[in-house]
Amino acid sequence: MEYRDLLEQLIRAHGPSGDEEDVCQVIQRNVPATVDEVTVDVMGNLIVHQKGNGPKVMLAAHMDSVGIIVTHIEKNGFLRFGALGGLEPKAIYQAPVRFRNGVGGVIAVNENKAEKEFKLTDLYLDIGAADETEARNLVAVGDTAVFAAPILKNGTRLISPCLDNRAGCVALLAVMQQVKNPVNDLYFVFTAQEEVGLRGAKPVSWSLEPDYALVVDVTCPDDVPGALHEGTTAVGKGTAIKVMDHSMIAHLAMVAQLSRLADEIGITVQKDLLKVGGTDAGAVHVSRSGVLTGGVSIPCRYTHTPTELIDQTDLEACVELIRAFCESELVRR
Ligand SMILES: [Zn+2]
Structure with missing residues (x-):
């Protein structure tokens, strides 16, 4: 097409x-x-x-x-982020993201939050880093990431x-x-x-x-x-x-x-x-x-x-x- x-x-x-x-x-x-x-x-x-x-x-x-921007890198290697554009916490929970340098991550939510009530500030980004040092080797505060998902096609319909x-x-x-x-x-x-x-x-x-x-x-x-x-x-x-x-x-x-x-x-x-x-x-x-x-x-x-x-x-x-x-x-x- x-x-x-x-x-x-x-x-x-x-x-x-x-x-x-x-x-x-x-x-x-x-x-x-x-x-x-x-x-x-x-x-x-x-x-x-x-x-x-x-x-x-x-x-x-x-x-x-829309995207996210890293604001904090925590001791345990997890990242906190701010929103670039209008992001709905429930819609992006467990979304995969990708930084420009190719590092991938998944948006997750603090486990003690009931699904109905969580806000953007309850979300964190998991890039699989073992600790803060490993995380800092991959990304820096101020780095941005966007949703990373496949481009799917069904006839004339596109999902991406x-x-x-x-x-x-x-x-x-x-x-x-x-x-x-x-x-x-x-x-x-x-x-x-x-x-x-x-x-x-x-x-x-x-x-x-x-x-x-x-x-x-x-x-x-x-x-x-x-x-x-x-x-x-x-x-x-x-x-x-x-x-x-x-x-x-x-x-x-x-x-x-x-x-x-x-x-x-x-x-x-x-x-x-x-x-x-x-x-x-x-x-x-x-x-x-x-x-x-x-x-x-x-x-x-x-x-x-x-x-x-x-x-x-x-x-x-x-x-x-x-x-x-x-x-x-x-x-x-
Ligand atoms: Zn638009």
Whole structure:
């Protein structure tokens, strides 16, 4: 399948919030030669410019994933850690993780904690070290680790860590390959530190000062047993047009434009309303005097766990919709 090799490379690259360089390098290696300029800013955002004469459009996908950072190495060789991004203690208990240097570990919980009540501070990391000295030979305080789990495939369904948001990064790279002579002035931005508070998106949207922005990220669906109706989408039912989440109410003109384009190119789309969480769009749309911002989402079950699940056809539809937006006639704001 078309995007899978690239997606797998990106998933395997080490890229927790604040330490996105490996992911950035994989993306840079896959940027087509036809682009006009590639830069990396102080925050670590990767900006790819494809010049056009129309309005300035910022297309954004975050490169970072959730992860953990070592805060203490204890005498018995066990590690304590802080969270990089939103981690749910019950969802990451017994998750396997991997440091950049290849050292593996498993997240475990203090045995005296009943499962119902444990918090992140009750978790520790076991890297199998016999004592503090052995642990310090393997990792240091400040080292980061990400979920390490296999990439599983059933037909078009993928189960893997880091689909949030390497799937979005793949989507932007695919659009970049496909848009040869852009009518609009396109800035593909692969942002840093989204998971810790949209920190890369803020300065880059300020410096680019776009007329329009389109943010691609995963969204939590409402299609599993006992779903709490916090979202509105279903995996495999098409890409989703962002209407709102906890960080943004999408501009109605963007929702209308994306819906019209989906009709024109003949793809089925869903509406994405999410009562919790947010995306880089939350920072971009309130940049400077405001940016006309929309979002395109890929439904993803079990986000921020080692076993996120998406359907590749949703990703492919997302590429089609973003490409249609890039090629559409936009009014300079
Ligand atoms: Zn995300």
